[in-house]
Amino acid sequence: MGDKTGVIIYINGPVIKADNMQDFRMREMVTVSDKKLIGEVISIDGSIGTIQVYEETSGLKVGQKVYGTGKPLSLKLGPGIIGNIFDGIERPLNYIYKKSGNFIGEGIGLASIDLSHIWKTDISVNIGDELKEGDVFGAVQETPLIKHYLMVPPGISGKVIFKVDNGNYNMEEVLVKLEKGNASFELKMYQEWPIRTPRPIKQRLPIQKPLITGQRVIDTFFPIAKGGTAAIPGGFGTGKTMTQHQIAKWSDADIIVYVGCGERGNEMTEVLEDFPKLIDPVSGLSLMNRTILIANTSNMPVAAREASIYTGVTIAEYFRDMGYNVAVMADSTSRWAEALREISGRLEEMPAEEGYPAYLPSRLAEFYERAGYVKTLCDKEASVTIIGAVSPAGGDFSEPVTQNTKRFVNVFLGLDRKLAYARHYPAINWLSSYSGYLTSLEEWYKDNVAEDMMELRGEMLSILQEESDLLEVVKLVGEDVLPDDQRLTLEIAKVIKIGYLQQNAFHKEDTYVPLNKQYEMLKIIDLLYKESKEAIKEGIPISKVKSPEIYEKVVKMKYTIPNEYKNEFDDLSNEIKSYFEGLMHTYDMNAYER
Amino acid sequence: MLMKGDNMIKEYTQLDKIEGPLIILSGVENVSYDEIVEIRTKSGVKHGKVVQLYKDKAIVQVFEPTSGLSVKDVSVKFTGNPLTISLSKDILGRVFNGIGEPIDGGGNVFGGVKRDVNGRPMNPVAREYPRNFIQTGISAIDCLTTLIRGQKLPVFSGNGLPHNELAAQIVKQAKISDEENGEFAIVFAAMGLKHDDAQFFLKSFEESGVLQRVVMFLNLADDPVVERIITPRCALTAAEYLAFEENMHILVIMTDMTSYCEALREISSAKEEVPGRKGYPGYLYSDLASLYERAGMMKTSKGSITQIPILTMPNDDITNPIPDLTGYITEGQIVLSRDIYQRNVYPPINILPSLSRLAKDGIGEGYTREDHPGLANQIFAAYSKVQEVKALSQVIGEDELSDIDKKYLQFGKAFEYEFLNQSFDENRSMEETLDLGWKVLSILPESELDRIDSKLIEKYYRRG
C-alpha cells in the first residue's frame, strides 16, 4: 500500500496534479518529491489525482514523485499536546524551529507530539476486564491542571489479556493488549484520528450550562453555552481577537484550543509570552497548563490553513472524550473560507457567491456541528464549544461567510466599527447581537446566580432599546427639549454603556468579573434607575436627580469595587437610597413651604 | 526547440504564446515551480518567473513589459533558482531598481550573501513580541496611535494628502536608534512612485542626514508595472538581512501599496484567474500578508523591522479591498482625512479610525507615563462625541446646542488646531504631547471624564 507512487504533471501554487494515481484514495495523505512535502489527495479522476500541498511548492518539478501513506490526514492524539503550539497539521513549531531555525522551511516531514517522551503512567484496568470503545484504561498527569485519560480508541473493544504495571513509559510502549475473538489490539499512550471525521459520542445532550467568560456583555446579555456555538464578526480592529483572547484567558472551560487561522504571527507570540504568566482564577496555576495553540499565520501555506480548524476541533473532541469541557477559538474562520476559495479557484471549480465554492455553507455547518454538549463513549458529560471570529470584507455583514455562519451558530456577537472608533470596548453591538441560549440557560442562572438575573437583563436591554429610539429624535432636536423622564432614560443608558457594557481588558480588576459581581452591579444600576424615576415622577428636575457624584460612583464601581467585594455594594446602595431620601425630603419641604 | 548552453543549462529559442505579461513555452524539461527565467532578446535581457507547469509546458510571468517580444528571436534560460539578491552591509546608501539591480552606478554588491526575495514565514516561536515605543515627535501618533518598534503600521491616505510629508517627518524625527545600540537604517521601497515624490524623499533623507543609512529600491511611475511585484520583496529581504543578521533597527517605508495591488490585479487578470472584490485576486490577502508579516522582532537578534506601508485609498474609501485587507493584516493604521486637511490642519490624521494595536503593551506606567492610556482613551471618546455634536449642530444650529455640547465643539476645535496641528519641523517630546492632551481635554468639565481614573484626573486635570 505504502509504495504506490504518482508522477507530478501540473503545478500551480499549493495545488498539484499527478498521473498514475489510480491506486490512491480520496483524502489520502501523501508526501511529495524527495523533500517529503505533506499533501492530501482532494480529487481523483481516472489516473489523475489532484493534491493540495501543505507546504511551499517553490522548486517542485514536473516528473517528481508523489508517495502514498495509505491513511487519511490524521493526528496523533496523546500526552504532550497541552501547552504546545502546532502548525495547521499538528507539527510542533518548536520542532520546526529546531529543524529550520527562525524561518519556517519546507520538507520538515511528518512530525507530531514527541513519542519518545517518558510519562509517569497509571494503568487502571486488570487482566480479564472487558473494555469497550472510549473506556479509560489509564492516565497520565499531563500538566498540573489536566489529567490525561488514556482511552480505548473508537471502534475497538475486547478483554484485557496484558497490561503493564504503573510506571514510566514512552509513548510507543504497548500498555494494554485487548483480545476479541481471535483478533487482538495493542493500546499505546496515543491514538490516531483523521481530522475530517468527527469523533464518535454516545449521545447529544441538551444545552444546560453557560460558558462563563467573565465578560459582562457576554455573560449577562448574550451568554454562550458549554457545547454551544458562537460567531464574532467584525471589521478590522473592532476587537475579535481581543474578545477571543479574553475568553481563552478567563472562561471556565477546562481546556482551550486556540486556532490562529490566517492571522498575525505576533498574536500567537503574544499568547506564548502572556499565558504562562497569567494565573487561572480557579486553580491558581498558569493558564498555559490548559491551553493548546494551533498556528497557521497569514503568511504560512494556505492549504494548511484549510486544515488547521479541523486539527483544532479534532484535538478538542479528543479531550472532550475524556470528560472535559473544551472551548475552541477559531480566529478567523474567514481566512479558512478564503483558503477554501483559493484552492477551489485553482481547481477551476464553478464559483458560487463572491467566488466562494458552492460547498461553503455545508463545510461551515459540518464544522460548527462538531460542537455539542454530550455524553461521551465512557458516559461522562462533556462538551466542545466553538467560537469563531468572522472577518467580513469591508466590515459588511451581508457577505457570504458572515451570512452562512449566522445560519449555523446560536450566539452572534456583532462587533461595531462605530463603537470601536469611540473606544467603547468590547465593541459588541447590544442591539444586533443575540444569544439563542437564553431559554436553555434561564434555569441555570436562576439556580446559580439569582432569581431575577435574567429579569434585570431584560430591563437593561429595554432601556438600551428605548435609548436608541430616543437618540433618533435627539439627532434632530437635541437633548434639552426632551421631557425629564426621557432624559433619564438617556442618562441611565449611559450608565449601562459606560459602567457596565464597557469592560477594559487591560484593567487588572475589570478584565474578568465573576457572575455574582455582575449581578450586584446590575442591581445597583436598577436601584439608581428606580430611585431616579421615582424622583422625576415627583416632579424633581433631572438636573437635581442626576447627582454627578452618585452617578459617577455607579459608573466607576467596576473599578472601585473589587471582585472579592464584601459590603461595598450594600454601602453603595445605601448611599443611593439616602441620597434620594434626602432629595425627596428637601423637595417635600420646599413644596410644603410653597 | 532546444539547444545546449553552458553549464548544461538548456536554452529554448521558441515561445508558444505571449499573452500580456505571460509567456508560454513547451518542450521544457527539468523546470521547477517559481524559478527565475532569463529571456534574451536583441534589445536586452528580461526576467520572469515560472508561475505554472503542466507536463512539458511552462507559463512564465515576465517582470518587464512583453511589448516588442516575439515568439521567435528569443532565447529563454531557466536559471534553476528563485530570485535572489546579494546583500552585505555595503547596501547602505545604495540605490537599486525594482528588481534589485543597482542603478546608482556603484556596481554590483560583492562578497555578500545571496537571499531568496520571497523570504520564509517567521516561526511564531522565534518571534519576540514588540513592546518598545518609538517617539516620532508627532502628537497624534505618539499619544493616540503609538508606534512600537517592530510594528507594521500603515498610513491610509488619499491622492493629494500629505502622506509623503508625514512619512518623511517620521523618518526625520523617529528615535529608532537604541542608546546602546545605535545602529539603524531605512529601507525605502517605491512602487509606481512619481518622480517628484521620489525626489522629495531623496531630498528629505538628505536633509535629515540619513542618506548614507538608506537603501532604496525604486520602481517609479514609468517603470514596468509587473516589476512592482518584486520591489517590496527585494526591500524586505534587505531589511531582514540588516535586522536579523546585522542586528540593526530597520524602518521600512513602502509606497504606494495601491500601485502594488493594481499590478497584482493586472497579472491575475492576464492569468484569467477568478477575480474577487473589485477585480483583485482572491489571494490578495495572503499575498499582502507575505509582505506585511515580514515585520517584527526575533529572540535571536537585537534588530527589528518596523514597517510603515503607505497606501492611497481609491475614492478615499476605507472599505476598498486594499485598505481593508491591509487593515486586517497590519497592527493598526494611521488614517488621513481630506476633511481635516481642508481645515488646514497638518498632519490631517483622523484619530477615530486610526489605531495602534501594539500600543497597549508599550504605553503607560514604566513605558511612557501613567496617565497615557486613560488620557488617550478619553480623547478618543470625547472626539467621537464631537462628531455627534457637529452633526446635531448642523441640524439645529450651533446656538441651540446645550452648554455641554458647546464645550465639546470647543474641545474639538482646540484638539484639531492645537494638538493635532503641528508644523513639518516641529518635534514634540512625549511629555509635551501628553501635557498638551490634558490642556485641550481640560476644556471639558471634569464630570465628563469618565474614562480616566479619578486619581489621575486629580493630578493632571487643569482647573479654571
Ligand SMILES: Nc1ncnc2c1ncn2[C@@H]1O[C@H](COP(=O)(O)OP(=O)(O)OP(=O)(O)O)[C@@H](O)[C@H]1O
Ligand atoms: N475589551 C477590550 N478592552 C480594551 N481594548 C480593546 C478591547 N477590545 C479591543 N480593544 C482594542 O482594539 C484593538 C483591536 O482589537 P483586535 O486586535 O482584537 O481586533 P480584531 O477584530 O481582531 O482585528 P483584525 O480583524 O484586524 O484581526 C486592540 O488592540 C485594543 O487596543
Ligand SMILES: [Mg+2]
Ligand atoms: Mg484579529
